[in-house]
Amino acid sequence: MLELIAVKGIYILMVFAAAAAFASSLLPNLFHGALALAAVLLAVAGLYLSLGAEFLAMVQILVYVGAVMTLVIYAVMLTGRLEETVTPSGRIQRAAAGVSCAIFFVLVCGVLLSTNWPAAPGGNPLPSVKDLGIDLMKRHVFPFEVLGILLFAVLIGALAAARREKS
Amino acid sequence: MVTLLLHPLSPAAFPLAAAALNFIFGKQLKAKTAWISSAASLMSFAVSIFLLTRTAAHGVMQGSIIWLEAGNFKITSGFLLDPLSASFLAVVSLVGMLIQIYAAGSMKDDPEFTRFYSTLSLFMAAMTALIAADGLLLFFMAWEIMGLCSFLLIGFWFQKEAAAKAAHKAFLATRLGDLCLLLGLLMLSSSLGTLQFTALSEKAAALGASAWLSAAALLIFAGAAGKSAQFPFHIWLPDAMEGPTPVSALIHAATMVAAGIYLLIRTFPVLALDARVLSVIAAVGTFTAVLTALLALRSQEIKKTLAFSTLSQLGMMAACIGFSNPGAAFFHLVTHAFFKALLFMGAGNVLHACGTQNLGRLGGLGRPMKLTSGAFLVGSLALAGLPPLSGFWSKEGILAAAHGYSPFYFGALLLTSFLTALYSARLYLQIFEGSASRSADAETARECPKSMTIPLLTLGVLAAAAGIPGSPWMGYFFQTFIGISPHGDPASYAVLAGSLIACALGLAGAWLSAGPWRGLGLKETAGAGRFLEKAGMELPNSAARLFASGLKTAGRAAACTDRLLLDGAVMLPGVLLQLAAAGFRKIQSGFILHYLLAAFAAVIGLLAAGMNF
């Protein structure tokens, strides 16, 4: 019974996330779009939970929704221009983009549905946080360290790029 | 050095050097250009006399260089000095020298003095080169240069619109003739394989008559008709009188227009192959002679009358060639050079003294201008053909040839002689006799300076005496010296009687029309006279204008075709490319989103291509 509700909940989350995703791309008001993105990210965090990646779900909420979205909304507010109008050439662009996205969707869907996804080797427990930690520090330690350097570089670069010119 | 100076082409080199000097240093030399040109022609004359005696003693001189060689094909060019060209050379350089001395006086106050003399010297160089040429190549080149000089000199006072138009007309009319000559020349060269005058007679005889050679001969005659102003090319000569008088005297009386006759004489072996060609030449020449003699009667200006007279005499010379007697034609050419140049110079004197050449406003100039009137009288009588002046002997030669050819032509040329005597005597009487009360200019006329009268008198002597070498009194020495062809049957009494009667009638008629019968029959013949002018002058003029406008239209059509078809075909790929590029250029809109879209579309394409459904 609980399972049924859980499955139903997952599907409801998916539908909600999909709607929010389209909203974030289609809404003319940029602020609303940013908020819709935050909604998508939250829903995806829920899906992570359903997939057994609890730590990742928490990280998603903390980092993605908490930090990145804050940054994006901050920038949106700073630049001020919120309303978007659609120009005639923009209409053509929209139509072309819509068509190509639809084609893309259909193609990849075809691939997805026609592939036999391998089933999980029976009774495999989902990776735990401990496994995640070990993997991060053992197998993937090098990318982890490089990622640290990258973040450091991005920090300095963003500072430099956004700095006001010394007059 | 001495041999180089006495080379047969040096009579052409001296004036050429003078022309170059005058052209380059004209501004510094100013009046001295006349000295340089005259000195050059004096040297030409001296050399030509020497060459004449040399030819008489040692015979024909020839020499040539290879002009063009391409495999088996070879063209040579050089000089040919036989009695014909040697004597013509002497005559031309003498007349040229005298006229250049005359022009020093007559053009003294003209601001463009130096240009005049440099062009005149260039002309002399071209004429002497033409005479000494041994083949049609050098001949044609000199011919063209003479056409250019004639254009420059007729339009010497180009600020006057009439002069500029006349120069244009002369150039274009002779140009048409030149085109025909070139075609004929090419046809001759292709069939005979040579352009040398000496080779023409053997090669022509070897080939025999053919339609090709007859066509070539007719084209050559067309070229001569253009330069020597036969009908219908005669329209340019009367208008050419817009140029200065020395120009009319030299170019349009004595030398250039005679070059056409000289061409016919040189190419006679080819012309003689087909009797029909000769008959065409005879007909055209006679028609020109009669028509222009009639027109000369109606003219009211001195120089125009003399121009028509030149046309008439040239017609007689051309007709004589048609009668298969080039020797007589040449003799008349020589005497005509003397007395016609004399007459023109006299007209120049009258113009200089009175400022007008309108016969209606002249008269009684015999008393103040004794020297001029005396010389003019000699010239007129020579033109009329009064014995023992030079004109009589040469005209008799032509009449004899006509008599031997056909009685109809003989009659026509007798008529021409009568008309010639009529208008030439009348011209003298109208200018120099009668009362001087017609205009103030005539009353205050005085004799011209020595530079203008001395050449006149010299030519007067020559006009009187130059016929003697060709007369029976010296046993037709001139004709045998030239030795080109039979010179008719001079002992025929019919010819003698005919010419004397025609001359006497003409002179009497002139005396009568100037005196007791003045104005008689003027009204009755006015209509006929106007018709004659219309047919003789206006009709060919309008025909020429029509022809010119036709050519212009054809030219415009050709230009249009060239622009549309050829240029269009060449430009078309470029234009198409430009259009295609303009279309393709729109891809570079500068919008990042467009580029993104393109990249995404490419990814989809790759995806679709990689899938196997």
Next chain:
Amino acid sequence: MTPVPESHYLIFSLILFSAGIFGALTRRNALGVLIALELMLNAVALNFVIFSRTAPEGSASGQVSAFFIIALAAAGAAAGLAIVLAVYRSRKSIQTDDTNLLKW
């Protein structure tokens, strides 16, 4: 383990990705493009996590990759926003059709 089949999850992540692409191709505001970009990256991370379900025992590669993607997305967002701010300051506009200097 949930009885929701993998293909459903995968189709969902495809939907997210397509929405993101559409937004990236259509948005006139540079920040709008960045938002859509974040959406796309998130969809990719979700894909990794989906495949980690069927991974062998003890291997957490899928989650680690998603972890890295989140970190990289954050870095990219930071850098992009800094650039957008700099562009805004010099041009007073961040409309994508205003930056068309490479037009023919």
